[in-house]
Amino acid sequence: MSRPCWRSTAYPRTRPRTFLALVPGGQPAGLVAPLPGPRLPSWFSGYVSLEEEASLIRAYEPHYVPGLLQTEDYARAVLGSGLHDADEELERRVAVRMQRQKLLAGLAPPELWVVMDETVLRRPWSPPT
Numbered sequence: 152m153s154r155p156c157w158r159s160t161a162y163p164r165t166r167p168r169t170f171l172a173l174v175p176g177g178q179p180a181g182l183v184a185p186l187p188g189p190r191l192p193s194w195f196s197g198y199v200s201l202e203e204e205a206s207l208i209r210a211y212e213p214h215y216v217p218g219l220l221q222t223e224d225y226a227r228a229v230l231g232s233g234l235h236d237a238d239e240e241l242e243r244r245v246a247v248r249m250q251r252q253k254l255l256a257g258l259a260p261p262e263l264w265v266v267m268d269e270t271v272l273r274r275p276w277s278p279p280t
Contacts, residue, residue: 170242191247203254205261213268218248220265228276 182200191199210217215229226248231241254260 173255192250199251207262207264209264211266212271214271216267216271217265219252221248221252223249225276240263 208219210219213219216225218226221229223245226245227241230244230248255263
């Protein structure tokens, strides 16, 4: 007798909607609206909303320090390495990342588990000049 599979063909399409339904009001919360510049992409707004409501965040990052743990200079170097737009867009993205980090200093911060490759900590980087 075969065992039932936990995956279904509908899994990838329904999972994000299921998670967003758990966010109070189904709307992006505090971090999204007050930030300057254009709104975040819809896929990222949903992620930020879920992040704000989470009691536990787990991250696996083999190449970079996770965004919630990056310094401003590190974030600027990482985000700027692939961004060929205006400096103001880079600064907006860095501001979004720094704003997201305030979540960890709140009254009821989520528990954060991170797995990083050791080379992430040893890899040299430099702020943009």
